[in-house]
Amino acid sequence: MSLKKTLPIKHIVLSILSSALLLSLLGLLMQVKTDLHKSVGDIFLNLNMQTATANAVTSVVTFFRGIDTVGEVTVLFLATSGVALMLSTSQRTYAKIIKQDSFILNVGSRLLLSVIILFGAYIIIHGHLSPGGGFQGGVVIATAFLLLFLANPNMDLNHSILTLGESLSGSAYVLVAIIGLFKVNMLLGNFLPHPVSEIGNLISGGIIPVIYVIVGIKVGSEMAVIVEYFVKEEHEKEIENA
Amino acid sequence: MNSIFLLLNILPILFLYQFGGDLHVSFSLTKDFTLSLIQTPLGTFFAYLSLISFLLVTVSQKSKKLSCNYYALQLLLSFAMLIIVLAGDFITFFIGWEIMTWSSYFIISKSNNIDIKSLQKYILFSLASAFSLIAAIVISYSFANSFDFATISASFKSMPFDIQLTLIILFSLSFFTKAGVIGLHYWVVDTYSKAPDLFSSILSAVMSKMGIYGLFLIYGNIVGYQELKIMFGTILNGTDFGYTLAWIGVATSIIATFKAITQDEVKRLLAYSSIAQLGYIIAVIGFGTTYGVAGALYHTLIHTIIKLLLFINVAAIIAQTGKNRFSELGGLIYRTPVSFVMLLIGIIGLAGMPPLGGFASKFMMYNAAINTKFALILIGMLFSGAASFLYCYKLVYGIYLGHPTSKGLETQKEVPLSYLIPQIILALLLVLTGAFPGAFVKVINPILTQFSLKALPYDGVGIMDSAVGNFNGLFIMSAFVAFFVLILLLISRIKSKAKNNINRFDISYCGEVPSKDTSLHYGFGFGTELHRIKFVNAILKRSTATFYDALALQTKRSSELLSRMYYGNIHNTMIIILLFFSALFFIGVNS
Amino acid sequence: MLDFFNSTQSIHAIIIVGSMALFFIGFYGIATQKNLVKVLVSFDIMESALFLFFIGLHYKVGLVAPIVDDKTKTFTGMVDPVPQAMILTTIVIGLAILALGLSFGIEYYKLTGRNDISKMNELRD
């Protein structure tokens, strides 16, 4: 072994470089003054009462910066499509799984499924009142499906329903945005009534909970699809190895 | 097809004639660029020159089966040249210049024996020329705020000297490349020899003249000969500038002449000859005197005529025999007598011998050199002229005289009439310019006025007049003809029996009788003895190819070196990005 | 003594140090690791560090989450909600990219049996 191979010169150099960068960046960031201006967030907080949403983060996510969320949902959708494009087995012969599933796990997961989905739905619906929301809830729902897959690898999701959920919720989101244009002359405008007095109630905040529900459905179904693809991929590998 | 394009070629001539001299069109390309066409005496001269050349070449193309594309491109080329010579601003000029470049490129690519390397050479040198031109154009724009010739010319005086010098060098480089000054002639020979045979005549006769037009435009119009004198000072009776340029031209002429002699391919010889002849023009174009400009213009005319004639002649022979080397041709004189006579007239003109027009133009240029007391330049021109006799003789001997060197030449027929008609017209022109050298004075004088130079004296149509000697073309021509006829008559009176139509192998050959296999044609042996002359060999063994090949090699190597960076290791790419960030970070934050 | 840690400034300092340390762990990771999965993980570490950094610096002592409940009737004395919204978005995007990258990696592994990014050199002249 030559010296060059025993000594990881590259690693040493890079670690020294990283540390140097770290130190100088720290030196720089320590001086950061964060209160040069009143930030947008503070203004949003002041405005937030108008949206009649208890959770200011939610109102920022779905309303003030609503188009961000449309983009975000789109990113997720595109990633799902990408994963599907990559991992879809339609072009390959896909052998059915032979492995026996465990009965206990099967039943237990099915029992848990409804609870988890319910919990997810709760998080989604209460997104504008408490921490949580469409994304978080959607992911929770997806974990339910993950559980199913873990318990029973033979599981097949009903793709048409997932697609329907995905497409309809996505389209609904865009439609909501466009309706806002016609109703209040602003894309994503809050066209539903949102009296400030209702703040804290389940039905409050106008379109905000609606959007979160839509997002929840969309994220849930998309994450489920992603999870499914990855799980199936795993099994396929096992079959190949066997 | 041919007739249609023939008509289309006549149209611009009529158009130009119709306008007389007052063509002034402008067309607004954008708010900054206005394309304008203005007819100047100089432009008109070159316009007629190119248009008539195209017409004649189109006539000779009748017997070739050429596609519509070919004709269309050729027509485009002729329009491009028309744009160049009629341009009133540099954008128009440049557009014409570039259209000329690529349309000729596509025509050349239609040749049967073109290869990629030659095409590359042609286009790269053309583009280098064009880019040097555009660089000069934008630099002058930065001072004049206009592309207009007149405005740039007016503001040229106020530019700083280094800018003036840069501009002149850049413009000159561009046009030198087109004209094929030695060192920048690398493309010329290959292109001329490998282009379609008839198109070579356009390349040599017309396209290279666009370089000359450009030089006139710059030295005469944009900078102005008076300004050149002020800028560079004087030496002897001329300007420093003219002297430098003259040396460039003379060197071109001498080197190219020697190179021409050693060529085996017919068209390569003509290509080198073309370079050499343009060397003469460049030698006198910078003098800035009446005779310098007049000589350059006259030689432009004569060279166009001669090169059209020679290239068409050679093209006809190549088309007829399928051979393009001196070592494969020979002995065609009695098979294609008319062609022979045409070529003979052509080379007499090319060598610059008295009764024909070639002498008049050379005389004008020599006068210019005497006027400025550029003795060495004059000697160089004379010397190169003396050496050019060799290649002139090689041309006529290698093709028409001596013995046929390959099969099939004994039974050749005369070339088609379509080739001969333009040749006859051109030969007549050559004879006329020789007999009436003074007639051209009337064409030159407006151009001289345009450059604010003194006009040439005019003493009659047959006389070429100058302060340092004159000659009567008409007298010499008629005396020549008279003596010729007289001696012919006298000799033919002397009856002496001779064996006509004897066996061609019945010659003095060391007492032996040569057979068909004996190599009797000396045509391709020309020039071997030149290698034994030290001075000439020093010229012949050097080649710009070495330089350009080395340049190409170095470019390729650096390209290989650089392309190693792009070897696709994404991990290293990431590290490079991170390192770049770190480097910039340390530099940026700490400064 | 622990009061010292209860000041905004010291919390910020800790967060900056911690998050930046994390960031440069990720940085070091992407610079040295050649396994695709590890590289993707390193990216996630870096992103997480950024989230920590961003969120942490917007916390000031005494502020509460921007949610009104029965006790807080108005939106005052709350932390800035925008960073949280932005982080939420960025998390989802990071997730999406991660999923996509893994699916690429899986497919590539299936085809070639490799996941070493420095050995991906089919694309070259």
Add this chain to the structure above:
Amino acid sequence: MIFQIILLIMLAYVVGFIYFGLYRNILARIQGRYGPTIYQSFYDSIKLFSKKNTVNYGWMFYLGPIIMATGAVLTLILVPVFSDSDFLRSATSQGNLFVLLYLMVLGPLGNALAVGTGGNPFGVMGVVRGLTRLIGLELPFYIAVVGLIIAANSSDIVHIIDMQKTGGLNIINHPLLFIAAMISMVGFFGESPFDIPGAPQEVYSGPRTEFSGKFLALLMSQGSLFAFAKLVLIIDLFLGGADSLWMLVLKTLAIFVTIIFIGVVYGRYKVEQAVDFLMKIPTLIALLGLARVIWFG
């Protein structure tokens, strides 16, 4: 004028042949022989005119010598023979030195065409040798001529002659140019060491190989005319021309004899040696002369 031309041609013819006979005699004496009579060349040419041609290779072969003769005659009438008289002045004023320089090559071109048509490789070899030699030969001569032209600021020969009347002879003013021109003249006269094109032992007399009968006679005749024209040109340029017939004969003879004496003592160069030599020493001499003209003349 036509009468004058005929007179001039006859004069040149006679003088040229006599000089040529003289040359053969001098050569013979130097070599320890008696040599032919001085009129031998006359006899030869008259004999050849009456002889039949051995061969004829077609019309170009026929025309070649005629072109050459035309060139010689044209050269002759364009050179001013007498400096002060109006003899043929109307013809000589139509040309100038450059016309002459080029006309001097026109004749050989015609010959070369005929030789080429003849197809004898030795003939062509001779022509090529001649043309190659010309590269070297012309250089010192051109420099000398250009020097004179620059000095006189005119390419008109009459003007150059007139200049010498007032300003002294060019041979005295520009001796270096004269020496260079004389070295070239040795070559133009086909004398050793520059007699490469027609070397009988090497290339069968070169260009003349295939000619016989009246063509050879024509070639010989034009050669004498041409030689005379060249001599007259030299005396015009350097010796101030000749104002009478005697002066003409004297001066040309002097030049001619000088050339002969140079010629007989040397062996023959190879063509490359000749050009090398001519490009070195005579060119250098001529350049020095030229420098003198430009900066001190």
Add this chain to the structure above:
Amino acid sequence: MSLGYYFLLPVIFSFLTPYFKKLGSFTLRGSSILLSFILFVQSIAYTTMKLPQISQFSIKPPLGIAFVLDGYSLLFLLIFTFSAVIVSFYMLWYFKVNPKRDEARFYVFFNMLIAGSIGMILSCDIFNLYIFFEIVGICSYTLSAYNKDKLGLESGIKYLIIGSIASIFIVFAIMLIYLQIGTVNLGLIAQRFHEIDPKISVLIVLMLFIGFGTKAELFPMNFWAPDIYQGSISSVNGLFSSVVAKAYLFVFFHLFYLFGLSSKYMLFVMVIGAITFLVSEFTALNQTNVKRLFAYSTLGQLGILFMALSTNSSETVSGALFHLTSHSISKLLIFLALGILIHHLKSTKISIFGDFKSRFLTIIFAIGFLSILGIPPFSGFVGKILILKGFALSHNYSAIAFILLVSIVEAVYFFRLTAMMLDKKGTKRVVHVGFINYILLCVLAALIVIFGLFPSLLIHYTDLAANALINPTDYLKFALGVGL
């Protein structure tokens, strides 16, 4: 029509794609074409309106997010939507000859790529811009891996890794900006940028430079770019070259001028652009793979654009934008024609240019090459001369000399290809272009010629764009929501 539709319509199209697919490929293709067409027509409609135009989301800027269309973005909008129309028509041919490909997903990514690019140029919020950046990123990763073969996946992975690095830097920069001035609105950032601590501002600029510079393929960060081009299909290459790279370039200079960076930065960018140009063109000389070759050519042209756009003179910038437009059209032309060629000859070696026989394609390629080289009367010429003119006016002669010298190197390989096409030797295979492609390529070639002959058609817009870029007061007014 609101500007929001530029994003929302493609999104709704993408979401509904599974159903379009069920309705048959005709519906799918038709709707995609219709979508691109609507957007293109709408963009043309904007040329007649008063600029800037704004479309707000939820709440007025500077608090909310808005799409602002000024002269600068209008030009890019036209280029992008036009490219989209051309490519979506081209894909008709592609899916006809490659029937087994996943058509629906391609259209999803394709349309979202365009939508994301448009979002990037319209959004006046830097975080929103980042989201579009990621949308474009994901679409381009997937599109470059679309072939699902070794090469495709490799390019996808590489692109993804590079994209991740870039996005981390951008996110960091955005966070720093928000920490410093409490806003992500471009207008407010532009107003308050000078208030940032200079060292931090250097850091922010640097991070944005690395982030967008990596994606916009600047020199030391562009070693990945040719790989991506090599691994993906030709139409995607065309999109990368004429849309995606241009979108990143747009953002780069949009931020550059909005932040009002000093001349030191400008010089730096100019030098980096020059190096990019030099290195790419020299590297291209040595390539034997056509796609890589044109990738390097794209990099080189981007180098020129970087040089010219960083001059802060409206003449040069206008010229650069003209050149950009013309380059987009030309590269689209070249890549689409190249796709046809590659499909027929089943190779991406450079030698395919010597192996085909099609007068039409030869002319098309020749027009593309001549235009990129800046030879009249094609549109590239006008762009190049305007750039050179701009440099001349600022007496920057070294830049002129540099561009022209390197252009000769560029000419070497372009004309090598041309010479191979024109070469008569060797066996040649006849290539049938197909009706749709014939029309498409004719349209593109016609545009090149028209813009070359009548540049004033385009110069109007590039001037508008240049003024909007250099002097973004109108843009700022709208981005800040003043007077809405």
